Amino acid sequence: MASVTVWNEFIHEREDDAVAEVYPDGIHATIADALEDRGHDARTATLDEPEHGLTEAVLDDTDVLLWWGHAAHDEVEDEVVERVAERVHEGMGLLVLHSAHASKPFKRLLGTPCDLTWREDGERERCWVVDPGHPITDGLDDSLVIDEAEMYGEPFGVPEPDRLVFTSWFEGGEVFRSGCCYERGRGSIFYFRPGHETYPIYHRDDVQRVLDNAVRWAAPTEGADATAGNRNVEPRESL
Amino acid sequence: MASVTVWNEFIHEREDDAVAEVYPDGIHATIADALEDRGHDARTATLDEPEHGLTEAVLDDTDVLLWWGHAAHDEVEDEVVERVAERVHEGMGLLVLHSAHASKPFKRLLGTPCDLTWREDGERERCWVVDPGHPITDGLDDSLVIDEAEMYGEPFGVPEPDRLVFTSWFEGGEVFRSGCCYERGRGSIFYFRPGHETYPIYHRDDVQRVLDNAVRWAAPTEGADATAGNRNVEPRESL
Amino acid sequence: MASVTVWNEFIHEREDDAVAEVYPDGIHATIADALEDRGHDARTATLDEPEHGLTEAVLDDTDVLLWWGHAAHDEVEDEVVERVAERVHEGMGLLVLHSAHASKPFKRLLGTPCDLTWREDGERERCWVVDPGHPITDGLDDSLVIDEAEMYGEPFGVPEPDRLVFTSWFEGGEVFRSGCCYERGRGSIFYFRPGHETYPIYHRDDVQRVLDNAVRWAAPTEGADATAGNRNVEPRESL
């Protein structure tokens, strides 16, 4: 069981009736409920809260942060982005959802453009497990079949993943590395492509299972008592 | 808690008094006791047992196999090596200890010579944590200091580790990648350098902690219901 | 310009008229001619030659070996497989073509089953570049479109590639990691999926360009004067 914070810019749901119908309390509420049901302790935070709801106190009490954004990436303050990045380096897990490929924290932590091609046409996605022994795939079939999805296509502008867990097939002819694991500092990062504001993807049991698995995978471990911090140190052996 | 089998060729301890003094019941017994004390269910197996004690029944009931060998790598039957490799591909964890860098299962699973340079001169080793957020380092300090150790030096003839956890410094001037993680099929493999038949390294609390952590890290997960097996399959989409 | 040996089991072309029509002198001849045209010095070798045409003298004079097999993987002698593996460890490049995913040298060098799912139904393949800065992609478009192809599907039972260059989309709904780079010892290995005995894929200019690029990428470099070889060594510093 992990202490989880689900962050959402929470814009589409309040401005667009079609989105509000799918996620009446916001995508964050749906995901937080799903994680609570699976045994985690989940809170939410949104863009319009002070410090976007991501104060030092909140982050200090967060094992794993989930991030959903789409329309307002640029409105996230750089100071909060730095705070998130620092906490990841110290061990906090980060799950980056769908259109958050272009979010500031993800780009800050990976250092690359994280760009892709896209198409919104309600086409079929087959999200294949390519690493069936990875804990993020626990309990899944060989693929998630999503009948209506936005397409994301390669080349995905990210560093080679430390482990690639999912790769998607799209009806329109593209492929995409849909589940990418990264270790940065003491923190674990997982990018998961499936998800959208109008397609009810976060209501699916298999998608919720992936998020649950990913939270468990990304939760921090104790690790060693070793920090560098650009410290000047004494020799261990006589010079 | 994992179901563990500790394998030892068990030769030095019966032929060499100096070794028997350090490990009167064999290195395997010392390690199995330590893992039992830390909550695992540990059994042992040795070279001179039928099928080297690694029958299908034993391996089917093993979450993580630890392997210690030095003098008799060539006496391990290829059929047993294949059985071990297949079980690793299916998800069994494998911990490869010290001189087992040259064991058949390790070379079979990595596909490389796994060679190194060495020197037996009782010199100091400083085994540094280079990935302090890795679960195998839980509860450690920044390094393990071993006052009398055999030296292993680079270049270590292994594939680039999926994650490098430890790197050793030796008094005589060498370095070595002492903690190397690999994923192969559904199985996790960890090579750990510290250890020897005459230096009492496996009696150390920090070394036992590494083995405990590594067992937990390498224990299989459920994963996805996906196997390829060179199967002919029907299309999912109409052609 | 590299010294290249193209190995082919050379069975289908002599037993099956449909294959002979596409590759009258064998797949190896077509590929060797293409590499010669692109400036390499290419010879061929086949299964039925003494030592399968891969004598020590031939391998000593080979910068990069290409391997095509399908029907007779088991007829390749283990001694030759070991010789190939050793040469790769010493620096020889190895290009593994299509159905050679199940060849002995590839499985020997990677240590995994290398299995996959497959279907022979003449469907469309879109082989996407996912690493457009990789030299193996020099001069390519964003994808290779192959109108009639055999399908290979995930999970592909290989280690996580050191670099993943291509990922294929198939009309029937599958994806596959079609271009996988590995470093093993001093040698570079590239697995390339597109290719078949009846579809004229090796006659394509873009496929020949990939093979040319891959030969240049895999050709050995001088490297450092450092070998381990399980040697006992003197200390560099006083103990």
Added chain:
Amino acid sequence: MASVTVWNEFIHEREDDAVAEVYPDGIHATIADALEDRGHDARTATLDEPEHGLTEAVLDDTDVLLWWGHAAHDEVEDEVVERVAERVHEGMGLLVLHSAHASKPFKRLLGTPCDLTWREDGERERCWVVDPGHPITDGLDDSLVIDEAEMYGEPFGVPEPDRLVFTSWFEGGEVFRSGCCYERGRGSIFYFRPGHETYPIYHRDDVQRVLDNAVRWAAPTEGADATAGNRNVEPRESL
């Protein structure tokens, strides 16, 4: 032969006589001369030039950029840092030298703190080749022995290198991953630890050889005609 730009903050050499004695025209001049001697076309740029000498025109004409900084990392303008990062993503190579581990471009591109421990005590460093088949090691012995060096120690706060080429041993008891390769976008990045402003390390033939090798390794390749750029695209297959 590559078009190289050697960047130096060029502060120590003008403020400290001891440094000026070793590098009378600046570290950049010494390195640029060495690369010219080895066949490259090398220019220099420094902090106090307009746009730090790294205008768009200069970067557009640069295959590989070398970066040396120590005292004035914070004085580098963010706009120039972004320009460098973008050019790396587009294919420009980047060599990060010694204390530039804490430079803005390196931290921007890797996304991690890049911190370490250090000690300035003129101790011996043995910089071992751990990947003797890597082209950056061409023509080297098994290690570079540097009699007087600043110490850098683990844990080095960087992502796991795509390939680790060197690991250093220090007299005082530490180890360090001294040669780290990264691929980011289309660009190749190499961090190389040896070097300092008062020890004459960049005058050494073996160090110059590493830089020459690294320039050749990092020079851009043509690659594929594939860019994502968050573009909306038409389907390739009918929906």
